[in-house]
Amino acid sequence: MSFDKDLTRALAGAKVDTAHDLGHIRRVWANARAIAAGEGIAVSRALQGAVWLHDLVAPPKDDPGRALASRRSAEAARPVLARLGLSDEEIATACHAIAAHSFSAGIAPQTQEARILQDADRLDALGAVGLARVFAVAGTLGRPLYDPADPFATDRGLDDGRWALDHFAVKLLRLPAAMxxxxxxxxxxxxxxxxxxYLATLAEEIGTAPPGW
Known part of the structure; x- marks a missing residue:
């Protein structure tokens, strides 16, 4: 579709990390279409625009302004969507979906487009791709794989700002129920x-009991 090509061109020059690159956007787009089909919902131009532009502003995970990234992406998307010919109503719908998609933003999705985008984006944090992404981000931030003294936080508090493995319990494994x-x-x-x-295999390899996560 030409609209997809226009959106791809609009992303040219966007500064992103390896976990929020064009591959991520294409996977989220595939997820969004699968969800829409499963829910019996037609894919709108507002949803397309929201998916393709949802990470226009993507600072590092440890950036102090990370919680504002989705709002900033929504604002950055407005002129792009206008240039692509979306109506004011479509732009408002897309921008709400963009703002609400982020886990850290804490914005409740109010439309079907926002609900689909939030789920589609979170699905990319799970499965084989999600497994690769969590360690890609951890590597970029210089976070060790796990705490050698207590890999699965049996006797300590979870801290995914320090240990990559803790992110499974802090966020990832909670995502399905929150869809x-x-x-x-x-x-x-x-x-x-x-x-x-993966966690069960890792536990076996490092000689410890698997977590109850």
């Missing part, structure tokens, strides 16, 4: 099993 759509919950639950399988 906004039935289709998102179903796909998320299946992908979460990939992460649990």
């Amino acid at each position: 906004q759509t039935a289709t998102g919950r179903r796909i998320g639950a299946r992908r979460a099993q990939v992460l649990r399988g």
Whole structure:
């Protein structure tokens, strides 16, 4: 579709990390279409625009302004969407979806487009891709894989700002239950099993009991 090509061109020059690159956006787009189909919802131009532009502003995970990134992305998307010919109503719908997609923003999605985008983005944090992304981000931030003294936080508090593995319990494995759509919950639950399988294998390799996460 030409609209997709226009959106791809609009992303040229956007500063992103390896976990929020064009590959991520294409996967989220595929997830969004799968969710829409599962929910019996037509894919709108507002949803397309929101998916492709949701990470226009993507600072590092440890940036103090990270919680504001989705709001900043929404504002950055407005003129792009206008240039692409979306109506004021479509732009408002897309920008709300962009602002609400972020885990850290804490904005409740109010439209079907926002619910689909939030689920589609979170699905990319699960499964085989999600497993790769969490360690890609951890490597960029210089975070060790796990605490050698207590890998699965049995006798300490969870701290995913220090240990990469803690992020599974702090966020990733909680995502399926928090999905906004039935289709998102179903796909998320299946992908979460990939992460649990990895944790069980890791526990075996390092000689400790698997976590109860």
